[in-house]
Amino acid sequence: MTSPKAVLIGPPGSGKSTVGRAVAERLGVGFRDTDADVEAVAGKAVSDIFVDDGEERFRELEATAVRDALAEHDGVVSLGGGAVLDPATRELLIGHFIVYLQVGLSDAVKRVGLGSARPLLVLNPRSRLKQLMEERRPVYESLASLTVATDDRDPAEIADEIVKGLPS
Ligand SMILES: Nc1ncnc2c1ncn2[C@@H]1O[C@H](COP(=O)(O)OP(=O)(O)O)[C@@H](O)[C@H]1O
Numbered sequence: 001m002t003s004p005k006a007v008l009i010g011p012p013g014s015g016k017s018t019v020g021r022a023v024a025e026r027l028g029v030g031f032r033d034t035d036a037d038v039e040a041v042a043g044k045a046v047s048d049i050f051v052d053d054g055e056e057r058f059r060e061l062e063a064t065a066v067r068d069a070l071a072e073h074d075g076v077v078s079l080g081g082g083a084v085l086d087p088a089t090r091e092l093l094i095g096h097f098i099v100y101l102q103v104g105l106s107d108a109v110k111r112v113g114l115g116s117a118r119p120l121l122v123l124n125p126r127s128r129l130k131q132l133m134e135e136r137r138p139v140y141e142s143l144a145s146l147t148v149a150t151d152d153r154d155p156a157e158i159a160d161e162i163v164k165g166l167p168s
Pocket residue numbers: 010011012013014015016017018019111112150153154155158
């Protein structure tokens with residue numbers, strides 16, 4: 001049975017997509033990002049799915065993308081920040097090696113910027129991000145096999161720490 005070497009979770013701007021790719025490179029394995037998988041299935045960007053079809057439809061596509069990635073992929077998988085809100089997804093994550101990337105509000109705000117690529121943060125990004133981070137922190141903490149701080153650290157250093165922390 002295939003199983004990912006690591007599954008990255010954490011809020012938007014914690015670096016899941018960037019660091020996940022770097023971890024996969026270090027391990028010489030493939031990388032999957034469930035947002036990219038959703039975009040491939042829908043044939044459009046996450047932000048367009050939110051606008052055209054609504055968040056609920058995005059969450060359905062996301063739950064399926066996560067389920068498929070966990071079942072099929074034996075490299076590194078990065079989830080979207082909100083994927084863990086789905087109870088069925090949380091259930092499927094049990095038993096996997098889950099890496100929680102921690103980030104403080106000010107680094108997260110700097111990293112996500114003011115662009116519209118993250119539709120949940122289009123209106124008032126700083127306060128929305130603060131709210132999301134506070135609501136979700138207990139969920140991320142409850143799932144984590146390994147927690148890695150990312151503030152004031154570059155992706156290479158974070159990826160090295162994750163590789164060192166993987167089970168042998
Ligand atoms: N540790 C880091 N330090 C500085 N910038 C980072 C770091 N990790 C990611 N970034 C940058 O922050 C932005 C968001 O990163 P991304 O990997 O998309 O985060 P996530 O997938 O968790 O939302 C990208 O522009 C990325 O280059």
